[in-house]
Amino acid sequence: MTITSLRTEPSLEHLDALESQAIFILREVAAECERPVLLFSGGKDSAVLLHLAVKAFAPQRLPFPVMHVDTGQNFPEVLEFRDRTVERLGARLVVARVQDSIDQGRVLDPGQTGSRNRLQSVTLLDAIAEHGFDAAFGGARRDEDKARAKERILSFRNTFGQWDPRAQRPELWQLYQGRVNPGEHLRAFPLSDWTELDVWQYIERENMDLPSIYFAHRREVVRRDSMWLAVGPHVEPREGEVTEWRSVRFRTVGDANCTGAVESEADTLAAIVHEVAIANVSERGATRADDRFSETAMEDRKREGYF
Amino acid sequence: MPSATMDLLRLATIGSVDDGKSTLIGRLLVDTRQLFDDQLDAIAHASQKRGLGDLDLSFVTDGLRAEREQGITIDVAYRYAASPSRKFIIADCPGHVQYTRNMATGASSADLALVVVDVSHGLKEQTRRHLVIAALLGVRSLVVAVNKMDIVNWSSAAYQGVVDEVDTIAAELGFSEQRCVPISALYGDNVVEASSRSPWYDGPSVLGALEAADAGVWESTGPARLPIQWVLRQDGGGRTYAGMMSGGALRVGDAVSLLPAGLSATVRQIGSGSGAREVAVAGLSVDVALTEDTDAGRGDLLAAAPLPTVTRELSATICWFGESPLEPGQRLRLKHTTRTTPVRVLSLEGALDVSTLSIEPASELGTNEIGLARLLTGDALAVDDYRDNRVTGSFVLIDEVSNATVAAGMVGRASFLSREP
Structure with a gap:
């Protein structure tokens, strides 16, 4: 048997299945949780996630706000995209700034050119606590990284916001259960089963x-x-x-x-x-x-x- | 019948610890060139750093620090692969009995189980347990990789011994299809390409067997079921019921019932992510407008005849994952489709002895035990037998205090459990 190029183009039926799965997860978490939020960075994955969220609840408006964790080191083209998208959809945007975390002394300032990437976690967790969010949708995919490949679609976080990879909740069938106690929250990843190629084919299909x-x-x-x-x-x-x-x-x-x-x-x-x-x-x-x-x-x- | 998941095969690896599941998946992905250059470099670096040779294939899926330190799989890793004919979602599951809940997580959505058996040990107790769970979860076909053939010098007699064991248990558990392949995951024999070391074997490689297996057949059969997730208010008044089709097909003009209330209605319109459709198949997220003005909401089921049973008493098969035992009288929460309701355990009818497949009397179910129970729910549920519908026949049990998921439940019992206690 010959195996040629394996990252071949899947059929449209496959994209329909992925789209349906993501819409199902979005609706399920929105129904089970009191105060969800959708993390929107302006990147392609969160753009797809937001596009799917709009489909899931159309013609109603989004039943949750979107949040950008702003490191202050963004590409200006991405911030423009963020703002025009939020305006087009009439969505409510929450911006959580890493600079505020630095000013409040919650994290150390890495300097003009240092990476603020890791500092985002503190800003994100503070914003989740401040707004009382009990679920945060993210555009993470399992094909991105070996740790993400291990994570559940609904990923439980304790009151410190920690993920414990050794004690994940069983996640059977599509019975996503989103019950948490006060102070705990969930991360929900509707694009878990998408690959980078799926994302781009979907963006092309949906123009x-x-x-x-x-x-x-x-x-x-x-x-x-x-x-x-x-x-x-x-x-x-x-x-x-x-x-x-x-x-x-x-x-x-x-x-x-x-x-x-x-x-x-x-x-x-x-x-x-x-x-x-x-x-x-x-x-x-x-x-x-x-x-x-x-x-x-x-x-x-x-x-x-x-x- | 058209299906949204026609060319997608979901598979889970099962088998005992150290029989080589992760190594096989690593070999499969490396030899079919599914990995990027930088990912291969990183795996090679991590292997060499630990003195494990040039490339420890298990590191392709064992991505957690603790897994690489101990050389075991703790939780499911999901990997994605594609061949010219189909797309694969691979759940590489842990073998340890301690992590059975994670194996069940991976197998609950699988169409096929890729069983890995160490030929020098035969079928271990833990492999039998996994096969039982896979059978209960409704996995119908098996590809059995008889691994470590290099250790037994490619003895066809040793291979045949495992094949006989597999055939016996597969028949007992009612799998519809099983295909054994003699392999060495470490050296790649018969994983992607046919090996010259097994001239006595003329079947397909593991990849060939996976490409030929049936994918997602059973979702598209049976009567239409649509658990309602959300009610969408439409512009200019009116409502549609949103949810994912699970089983069967729904067409505009179909007569349906709204359960558990039992209201009758007719499908007027079907919407989906890509616009209006005449027909909705299993796996599609849709929203449905009805001709009649009905009162239904989240947790209700839209169903076509033959209708499911509406009941508060369930007779079910339970895989218990809780740390403390399940006992009669216990109160929990139950999530079935989109409805969550309080539930009480009325009685335990017995626990499964995995080695004899008989149901023995039991006063409680311990961690990772499988048993039969009668349950009483607070709200009425519209249920099918699990073997008829994987969505309307399944539920999870939830601890009321910690909110942890503590059991997988299936309405009814598999035929191999039909002997009375």
Whole structure:
């Protein structure tokens, strides 16, 4: 038997099944929990999640607010996308700022160029407590990372916001049960079973709006940690580094100072789908400095309350 | 019949600890080039750091620190793969008896179980337990990887010994299809490509068997069932009932009942994520408008004939995961489809002896034990037998204080449990 390229294009029926599963989870958690919130960063996964949430409750308005944990190190194109999307949908936006956590002395200031990625956990947990949210929808997928591959669709967090991978609740059939005691909460991941390719095929099928930096464009970049970083307010060339202009796009969107661009000419959704289908490097491996620190970087952050 | 999940196979690995489940999945993913270069590099680095050779294949799915330290699987890892003909969702389940609840989590949504057996040990008690649970959960077909053939020098007699054991228990438990493959997960023989070391075997490789197996057949049969999740108010007045189709197909114009109230109605319109449809199949999230103005809400069931049973008394098979035993008289919460209701255990009819498959009298059910119980619910439920419908026939039990999920429940009993205590 011959096995050729295995990341082939699944049929539309498969996307319908994934869409239906996600809508089912969104409705189930919204019905079972008192105060859910949808985490919306402006990235492609949370954009798909929000798109599905709108479908799940149409023609009614979203029965929960959306929340952005703002590190203050965003790409401006992503903030523009966030704001125009929220306005188009008439959704209620809550912004939780890492800068506020720094000002309140809850976390140490990593400095002008240091990563604020890990600090988000404190800001997120504080915001969940302040607003009394008992469930937070996230766009995380199990194919992204080996710790995420282990997580339930409804993931229980204790009163400290911690994930305990050794004591997860059984999750049988599609009987998602969202009961928590005061102070505890759930993370809900409706896109758990989606792959990166599924996400892009779905975006193409639905012809969704996205931040412009997902599409190939010419930009001034600098090579660092074997990634192309975009030169801008959050990344300045260090001594000895040479900036160049290249055609790049972003496969993931995180903080501007730790998210790398990939060289690409893909400037349409169809071209991006093709590029993702033949990629040799995972999206986080190609573009995230924050996952390179240790073997269990994601597990460690999740235990602390990360997305 | 059209199906939303036509080319998607959900499979779970089952079997005892150390028989090589995670290694097999790692081998399958590596040899079919499902892993990215950086993921392979990271696994190689982690293996070498622990002195485990160039590439410890089990690290493909054993991603937690504690799992890599101990060399065991603690919880299910989900992996995704695709071949030209179908897409796979793989749940790599733990083998330890202590983590049976996690194995049940992985197997509850599986169409097929990939059983891994160490040929030098034969079927262990824990493998039998997993096969029993898989059978109870309604898994119908098995692919049995008879592993570590290299240790027995590819002895066809040793292989045949395991095949005979598998055939016996598969017949007892009522699996509809089982396919054994002699393999070495460590060296890759018969995992993706046929091996020259087993000239006496002319069947498919593990991958070939997975590609040929039936996927998601049973969701599309039987009468239509739609548990209502949410009532959507429509512009200009009117309501639609939103939920996921579970079993059968629903068409515009179909006569339906709203249960447990027993109201009759007709389907006027079916909406979905991609607009209006004439027909909704199992696995699709839809919202349904009815011709009549009816009063129903979350927790109710929209059903076509033949109708489910409306009852407050359930006779059910229970897999108990609680830390303290389940006893008659105990009060819990029960979640069935989209309804949660208080429940009391009326009586325990017995516990299953996994080695003899007989039901023995029991005064309680311990952790990871399987038994038969009669339950009384606070609200009336519309239930099918689990073997007719995996959604309307299943429930979970929830601890009232901790809110933990402490049991998987199935309405009715599998035929191998039909002997009376």
